[in-house]
Amino acid sequence: MARTPGRHLTPLFDPKSVAVVGASDDPAKYGNAIAAQVLRAPGRRPVHLVNRRGGTVLGRTAAPSVAAIGEQVDLVVLSVPGAGFEAAxxxxxxxxxxxxxxxxxxxxxxxxxxxxxxxxxxxxxxxxGAVLVGPNCLGIADNTTELYLASGTFAPGGVALLSQSGNLALELQLRLTPYGLGFSRFVSLGNQADITLVDLVADCASHEGTSAIAVYAEDFGDGRAFAEAAAVAGKPVVLLTAGRGTASARSAQSHTGALTTSADVVAAACRDAGVQLVATPREMATVLAALGTQDRRAGRRTAIFTDGGGHGAIAADAAEAAGLDVPELGEPAQARLREVLWEQSAVGNPVDLAGMGEQDPGSYATTIEALLATEEVDTVLLTGYFGGYAASEAGLGEGGTALSVGELEAAQEIVRAHDGRPKPLVVQSMYPASPSCRILAEGGIPVFGATEDAARALAALTIREPAGPAGVPPLPPPAPVVTDPGYHSVRALLTAAGLRFPAARRITGEEQLRAAAAEFDGPYVLKALHLLHKSDAGGVALRLPDEASLLAAYREMDARLGAPAYSVEAMADLGDGVELIVGVNRDPRFGPVAMVGLGGILTETLQDVAFALAPVPAARAERLLRGLRTAGLLGGVRGRPAVDVAAAAEAVARITEVAAAHPEIAELEINPLLVRPDGALALDARAVLA
Structure with a gap:
């Protein structure tokens, strides 16, 4: 999935001259809208209008063809009927x-x-040696070079919008306007026949006029290359996509394939690449508004601050729903807050002024300053009535009452307290357009009218994962092609990569079974081979204590299933272990995607799994495992010892490295991977070739 980097897009975004082929006086034709837009900046570069009939268009002389212009044209817009497209x-x-x-x-x-x-x-x-945007697109615009080749007019700003939807671009502009944000560029992606989303992300990353990249895409093309480009962009990338709920492999033959949906794959790619994944245009605008004001910081411990218990409780729920933590403040922080608040104020978290704001609007600023200073929280969310005093008296003329004046002064103090501090601060106000809130917004503190928007914005300003391996892992060089997906062949492949398995022998009859039983002690496991889901088919017999039991199980199983071969294996001690599943499914857009989770026969029932682009380094694998809902099992419960999570993570790294090196393997799965206090042992393996 590698791409050739560094496509030269200057002729696209800052051409020396432009021609619009299909320019028209007919308002019903798209060539009319494009021609009208490009003429907004006629002094920036030569502009030529082309209509096969010649004459005039929008009061300007039109050439009958590009050739008739008589000089080189750097960029040509083609808005012509399909039958004449190739000739144009x-x-x-x-x-x-x-x-x-x-x-x-x-x-x-x-x-x-x-x-x-x-x-x-x-x-x-x-x-x-040229480049092409489209076909089937709605044009482009670049406010930084006064290039207007789309039907809409975009307010200038720092957001580059790369979109497969024109209407979404219009809605996003409406939603960004209240936050004072606009666009550096707009590109309608169209069919991405030549210039792709990846090319555009890379170019916008180096564009001085762009501070954030917003993407609406239904077709990523090379999704892994998109993630790689976003990971190294050095600027916020916010993605809105559709169709993430369908299964990426409905015909999957493994648990991994059956449990891996497009939504999981996209979410994993975004997390690995540091892309902000959003679900609606409103959420996209919210995230862009937040990322345009403050730098992202590690840590999600959030202080909720309010002047009303209801707002505080709702904001706490919204913060936790957004993935933030709302811990109770410790005694040192509470003692500091008691010094600046009155007796009835709540200082545990949420922190509630309990009416003090009406007596002393300055208490908002002193409390914010105290919360920003405490080491017990990483972020602060102010929610509720702040802004209401100045809003209600905004029409009273000069001066205003003490409350409104005090609130305006408090807003200025909040800006000063936050200026230069690393902690993100976000505000939700019932009066987001009030004079007080405008002071906050102009001071770089984002203000929202909805609690859930403020919580999502604050989450966008935080980094969940601790320091460690980040970005999209590079694919290893292709290894020699696997042609035999048989059970023992897959075991051998993974054993060579360093994965541990119990002793096992492939058998086809009773004589080989007896020989296997003589090689290692029981208890034994008997498996019927050439069945992907052996347990479901009754093709696994466990805890066979001796050769006689093994032979009896073989005869019964062979009479029932008639499998061409079987595997005799040493039975692992399951007593202090936890069964995990580790699999890799090859996505057509993002390549190998790893899944880890609670394994065994309940994998699909519990569905406690996590995803990442493969290969997965051991450090990242350990974070995935410790982030599972059932991660407490790994640390030991009800007197059971903790298991060796580091060994499990190393096994994940080896398994995913093998899968990533073999593009011919569509699905690779270890289920279960038994993790004990003394290490990790793979108990079953399966592979499906593409």
């Missing part, structure tokens, strides 16, 4: 065009014939 492309390339924006539809989105046309056109563009 050839005309533009012949005149030296280095970038094309193809509005025209009717290509890969229509099926195989359209895809073949699209591929042929893309090949011609690349052979000419």
């Amino acid at each position: 492309v050839d005309d533009a390339l012949a005149c030296g065009a280095r970038a094309l924006v193809a509005i025209t539809a009717g290509f890969a989105e229509t099926g195989a014939t359209g895809r073949a046309r699209q591929q042929a056109i893309t090949a011609r563009v690349r052979d000419a």
Whole structure:
């Protein structure tokens, strides 16, 4: 899935000249809208309008073709009927065009014939050394270079929007406006025949006018390359995507494949790449507003501060729902708060002024300062009525009452207290547009009207995972191709990688069974081979104490299943162990994706699993394991000893490294991986070839 980096996109975003092919006076045609927009900056660069009939368009002389312009054109927009598209492309390339924006539809989105046309056109563009956005797109815009080639007008700002939806771009603009945010660039992705989402993320990462990258994508193309580009962007990347709820492999033959959905894969890729994954345009705007004000910091211990118990309780619930922690403050922090608050104030967390704000609006600022100073919390969320005093008296004219004046002064003090401090501070107010809240927003403290928005914004400003391996793990070089997915072949492959298995022998008859029983002591396990789900089919017999029991189990199983081969294995001691599942499923967009979780026969019932792009380094694997809902089992419960989580993590690393090195393996699974106090032992293995 590797890509050639560094595509040169200057002709696309800052061309020396522009031509619009299909420019029209007819308002019903898209060529009219594009022509009107490009003429907003006629002095920035030469602009040529092309209409096959010539004449005039929007009061300007139109050329009948790009060739008729008589000079090289750097960028050409093509808004023509599909039947004439190839000829228009050839005309533009012949005149030296280095970038094309193809509005025209009717290509890969229509099926195989359209895809073949699209591929042929893309090949011609690349052979000419040019780049192509689209086809089937709605245009581009770059406010930093005064390039307007989309039907909408975008307010200037620092957000680059890369979108497969034009209407979503319009909605996002409406939602960003209250936060004073706008766009550096807009690109309608279209079919991504040439220029892809990955190319655009990489280019926006180096664009000085862009401070954050917003993406709406339904088709990632090379999803792993997108994650890699986002991971090294050095700027916030916020992703909104659709269709994440469908299974990525409905025909999966392993537990791993059956449990891995598109939503899991995208979420894992975003977490590994540091991408903020959102579910709605409103959430995207919320996250962008937060990330545009403060740097992200490690730690999710959050202090909730309010002047009303109800707001505090609701905000605490919203914070925890957003993945933040709301711990009770310790005695040192509570003692410091008691020094600045009155007796009836609550200081445990949520911290509640309990009416003190009405007596002394300055108490908001002194409390915020105390919370920002304590080492017991990493973030602060102010929620409730703050802003209401100044809002209710905003029309009273000069001066106002002591409450409104005091609140305005408190807002200024809050900005000063927060300035230069590393801790994120977010505000939810019943009056987000009030003069007091405007002071906060202008001072770099994001203000929201909804509690859930404030909590999500604060979560966006925090980093969940501790320091350690980050980013998208590189794929290892391909290993020699596996052609035999048989049980013992897969065991041998993983054993060579350092994974431990119990002693085992493949047998096809009673004589080989007796020989196997003589090689190692019981108790024994008997497995029927060539069955992916052996337990479900009654193809596993456990705890067979001696050779006689083993032989009896073999005869019964063989009479019932008639398997071509069986495996005789040493029975592992399960007493102090925890059974895990470790698997890798190969996603068509993101490549190998690892799953770890509670294993054994209850895997699909409990569904306590976590995902990551493979291969998974041991340090990250350990964090995944300790983040499971049932992670307490690993530390020992009800008198059971703790198991060797480090050994389990190392086993995960080895398994996922093997899977990542073998692209011919569609599914690889160890279930169970028995983790005991003294190490990890793989008890079963299966593989499915692509």
